[in-house]
Amino acid sequence: MSELIAIIDYNMCNLRSVEKSFRKFNCQIITTNDIKIISKADKIILPGVGSFKDGMKELRKLHLIDTLNESVIRDKKPFLGICLGMQLIAKRGQENGETNGIGWIDADVVRFNLNDNQKNLKVPHVGWNSVKYKKNCLLYNDIPDNSDFYFVHSYHYKVHEDITTGETKHGEVFTSSIQKNNIFGFQFHPEKSQAMGLKIISNFLNL
Amino acid sequence: MKVCIKCVMPNTKPDLHFDDHGICDACRSQTDKNQFIDWKAREIDFIKLVNENRIHPDYDCVIGVSGGKDSTFQVLKVLELGLNPLCICFEPTIPTKIGRKNLDNLNNLGVDLIHIKRNPVVYKKLAKEALIRTGDNEWQNHLGIFTTVPKFAAKFNIPLVIWGESPQIEYGGPAASKSRNNLDRQWLEEFGGLLGNRISDMIGVDGLTKKDLSLYTYVSDEEINRAGVTGLFLGYYFKWDLREVVSKSREYGFNHQDRPVETTYENFENLDCYSNHVHDYLKYVKYGFGRATDNACLDIRLGYINREQGVRLVNKYDGRYPSKAVKKYLEYTGFSQKEFDNIVDSYTNKRIFVQDENGNFIRDIDNSLVRKKEFIVE
Amino acid sequence: MLKHRVIPCVLLKDWQLVKSINFQSYRTIGHPTSTARIYNSRNVDELIVLDIDASQNIGGINLEIIRDIADECFMPLTVGGGIRTINDIHKILDTGADKICINSIAIDNIKFIERASSVFGSQCIVCSIDVKKIGDTFKVFNKSKGILDLDPFELARQYQEYGAGEVLLTSVDCEGVAEGYDIDLIKLFKNKLNIPVIFNGGMGSPMHAVEAIQNGADAIAAAYIFHFSRFTPNDIKLALNENEIPSRIPMIIN
Numbered sequence: 001m002s003e004l005i006a007i008i009d010y011n012m013c014n015l016r017s018v019e020k021s022f023r024k025f026n027c028q029i030i031t032t033n034d035i036k037i038i039s040k041a042d043k044i045i046l047p048g049v050g051s052f053k054d055g056m057k058e059l060r061k062l063h064l065i066d067t068l069n070e071s072v073i074r075d076k077k078p079f080l081g082i083c084l085g086m087q088l089i090a091k092r093g094q095e096n097g098e099t100n101g102i103g104w105i106d107a108d109v110v111r112f113n114l115n116d117n118q119k120n121l122k123v124p125h126v127g128w129n130s131v132k133y134k135k136n137c138l139l140y141n142d143i144p145d146n147s148d149f150y151f152v153h154s155y156h157y158k159v160h161e162d163i164t165t166g167e168t169k170h171g172e173v174f175t176s177s178i179q180k181n182n183i184f185g186f187q188f189h190p191e192k193s194q195a196m197g198l199k200i201i202s203n204f205l206n207l
Numbered sequence: 208m209k210v211c212i213k214c215v216m217p218n219t220k221p222d223l224h225f226d227d228h229g230i231c232d233a234c235r236s237q238t239d240k241n242q243f244i245d246w247k248a249r250e251i252d253f254i255k256l257v258n259e260n261r262i263h264p265d266y267d268c269v270i271g272v273s274g275g276k277d278s279t280f281q282v283l284k285v286l287e288l289g290l291n292p293l294c295i296c297f298e299p300t301i302p303t304k305i306g307r308k309n310l311d312n313l314n315n316l317g318v319d320l321i322h323i324k325r326n327p328v329v330y331k332k333l334a335k336e337a338l339i340r341t342g343d344n345e346w347q348n349h350l351g352i353f354t355t356v357p358k359f360a361a362k363f364n365i366p367l368v369i370w371g372e373s374p375q376i377e378y379g380g381p382a383a384s385k386s387r388n389n390l391d392r393q394w395l396e397e398f399g400g401l402l403g404n405r406i407s408d409m410i411g412v413d414g415l416t417k418k419d420l421s422l423y424t425y426v427s428d429e430e431i432n433r434a435g436v437t438g439l440f441l442g443y444y445f446k447w448d449l450r451e452v453v454s455k456s457r458e459y460g461f462n463h464q465d466r467p468v469e470t471t472y473e474n475f476e477n478l479d480c481y482s483n484h485v486h487d488y489l490k491y492v493k494y495g496f497g498r499a500t501d502n503a504c505l506d507i508r509l510g511y512i513n514r515e516q517g518v519r520l521v522n523k524y525d526g527r528y529p530s531k532a533v534k535k536y537l538e539y540t541g542f543s544q545k546e547f548d549n550i551v552d553s554y555t556n557k558r559i560f561v562q563d564e565n566g567n568f569i570r571d572i573d574n575s576l577v578r579k580k581e582f583i584v585e
Numbered sequence: 586m587l588k589h590r591v592i593p594c595v596l597l598k599d600w601q602l603v604k605s606i607n608f609q610s611y612r613t614i615g616h617p618t619s620t621a622r623i624y625n626s627r628n629v630d631e632l633i634v635l636d637i638d639a640s641q642n643i644g645g646i647n648l649e650i651i652r653d654i655a656d657e658c659f660m661p662l663t664v665g666g667g668i669r670t671i672n673d674i675h676k677i678l679d680t681g682a683d684k685i686c687i688n689s690i691a692i693d694n695i696k697f698i699e700r701a702s703s704v705f706g707s708q709c710i711v712c713s714i715d716v717k718k719i720g721d722t723f724k725v726f727n728k729s730k731g732i733l734d735l736d737p738f739e740l741a742r743q744y745q746e747y748g749a750g751e752v753l754l755t756s757v758d759c760e761g762v763a764e765g766y767d768i769d770l771i772k773l774f775k776n777k778l779n780i781p782v783i784f785n786g787g788m789g790s791p792m793h794a795v796e797a798i799q800n801g802a803d804a805i806a807a808a809y810i811f812h813f814s815r816f817t818p819n820d821i822k823l824a825l826n827e828n829e830i831p832s833r834i835p836m837i838i839n
Contacts, residue, residue, distance in 0.1 A: 127588060130586065195659075
């Protein structure tokens with residue numbers, strides 16, 4: 001594979017796990033926040049763990065939003081958002097007040113709202129949970145429906161477009177994966193979901 | 208790194224304990240062997256157990272054999288006691304000519320021998336995955352021996368299984384294991400070197416199914432109990448001396464090699480399989496000691512050499528790259544040299560061996576690793 | 586549905602992975618690289634590694650080995666051992682670990698939890714509490730300080746208030762003995778905290794896992810069963826599923 005895959009480093013997560021899961025496939029990956037390199041990449045990964053506010057702050061500080069818009073919206077390069085990376089491409093985040101996201105997806109990122117008779121359910125949503133397919137998605141090729149993936153988050157998508165590819169239940173049913181044209185987002189961590197997760201990554205590389 | 212003051216075993220060996228005098232527990236065990244164990248009493252116990260279990264009309268016991276010095280000795284001992292053993296050989300990974308010759312020799316001592324030629328396609332898949340996953344390229348072979356021998360004993364209703372030396376008595380090991388006279392399922396799970404991997408964990412590897420792995424699946428508790436299978440370590444009941452074992456086996460036709468075996472200074476061990484030398488080398492890269500250290504320690508404990516000689520032998524022979532064995536291993540598995548090197552490097556001990564600034568292990572011109580100063584045996 | 590997690594919890598001592606019995610008498614369970622690889626192939630849900638030499642070592646936690654282990658894990662990895670500063674946490678997460686585990690520092694300075702969770706997110710902070718039963722009461726136990734006059738549940742509740750993401754509760758009396766979890770201890774916590782509690786210590790057979798979760802454990806950790814018994818993580822998960830406890834059993838894909 002001679003494609004260049006850029007993993008965006010915006011100080012919002014431990015990148016090593018994401019890097020090493022891609023390295024399993026012998027592809028050319030680079031972890032960077034250098035605008036020039038990102039614009040040369042063929043595919044883009046936005047990982048991330050942490051708060052929406054902090055994530056957007058870092059992206060702005062590093063002047064990455066324009067480059068991302070150009071590469072993903074204008075040039076239609078395949079994009080993979082993981083966890084916070086999927087959340088940040090929404091229009092708005094509701095963590096500690098409202099923050100504007102990158103805005104590619106008409107969605108709000110809201111906190112889990114578990115009611116009193118769900119006392120045994122906890123936030124953050126941590127652990128393995130199943131993803132039920134809602135639409136066909138190439139990145140789920142060869143992965144059985146209702147497979148378990150690893151989640152760790154307190155906020156989730158409330159999406160206003162018909163782009164949900166996978167749903168998960170934790171008290172309420174929420175969108176766990178999306179696809180809008182060349183944009184793929186996963187609330188869970190494929191790089192932490194063993195064989196099933198690695199298959200998603202391999203499917204993304206094979207696009 | 209601490210090294211036993213009596214033998215030359217380093218404390219990088221897992222589960223080896225040193226007492227306040229700096230003596231390792233394998234040396235302590237040897238002292239027990241020489242001074243505190245009533246071997247006469249143990250022999251009587253052994254005969255008693257044998258007589259209690261001689262219920263099969265044709266065979267008195269089952270012995271797992273390779274044709275090597277140990278199994279030849281075991282067969283001789285058992286024949287001396289007037290028993291008729293059924294011998295089972297679980298084929299080695301990469302058989303050698305001399306190994307085959309020795310197996311024939313064992314057969315010619317006058318015993319029935321079942322030579323298990325396992326499914327080579329399944330076996331190779333296990334072998335390759337075992338190297339990558341566990342760092343032990345002989346994992347599947349140990350498992351094969353420890354499961355097929357009791358399996359045949361149970362299926363044929365021959366209760367007594369006779370194993371050779373007790374590894375923990377001879378080489379040291381967890382305290383819980385030393386008083387064990389028998390090898391059963393629990394022994395296998397705890398002390399059998401399975402490294403946390405089980406045969407059912409191999410289902411799915413390269414398409415392997417549960418049925419493919421039935422040979423390596425331990426026989427059920429019901430069958431073991433019905434047949435009353437009991438596995439005894441001969442080395443628990445009879446004082447085991449490595450060189451006496453070699454000498455006796457040679458007397459009865461066991462062949463040793465003309466030159467030292469690739470990973471050590473002696474010429475009588477692991478002759479039946481090239482993969483064993485790769486296994487010994489892997490032990491060296493992981494823990495900083497190999498077959499030469501094992502041999503030197505035993506020779507010191509048995510009084511054949513002194514410690515000074517042991518130190519010289521270890522520094523001369525331990526860690527030599529077994530080129531011929533590796534070549535055969537690569538031919539057998541289909542791994543490339545690079546793939547093999549990467550796997551070996553992932554198991555190489557960063558604490559013991561020197562790396563360059565890029566994290567690559569430094570090797571001398573003969574391909575051997577370089578030990579850090581504080582890890583050189585003195 | 587969120588699955589109950591089955592988590593190996595192993596100790597790093599002297600560059601080897603070991604397990605203990607009642608916090609004493611250590612036994613090697615394997616080479617770090619092979620153990621991590623094997624766990625990864627066995628589809629365990631997470632892995633916890635605690636460096637028990639860390640507090641005595643000048644350099645703190647053995648980052649080299651942790652990195653080697655992290656490189657093999659494609660499931661979440663929690664690492665603990667002698668953590669005292671925010672920088673310690675940075676260094677551990679940089680090796681590829683996902684969560685960190687703190688014990689003594691949380692007892693000494695509960696505000697550290699607050700700081701750590703505000704920097705790294707509470708989902709990253711696991712607080713470990715070791716427990717001994719004295720007569721009829723459970724008390725917090727600390728390896729260097731001994732038995733403390735602290736109630737484990739109360740302590741866990743405070744940890745939660747200060748921002749811990751999870752609690753790892755180890756029964757010193759049960760660990761390594763393989764005779765089952767301390768069910769009375771588990772019952773103390775059932776449905777009381779808002780954060781997950783992982784119980785550690787005592788699993789000798791899959792039915793112990795069933796018992797623990799039926800009595801309120803969110804997740805279970807163990808070491809003995811994975812190394813010295815015939816049972817595999819899959820056996821445990823099958824037993825859970827057979828008892829209607831949701832557990833992850835991945836199907837084999839190529």
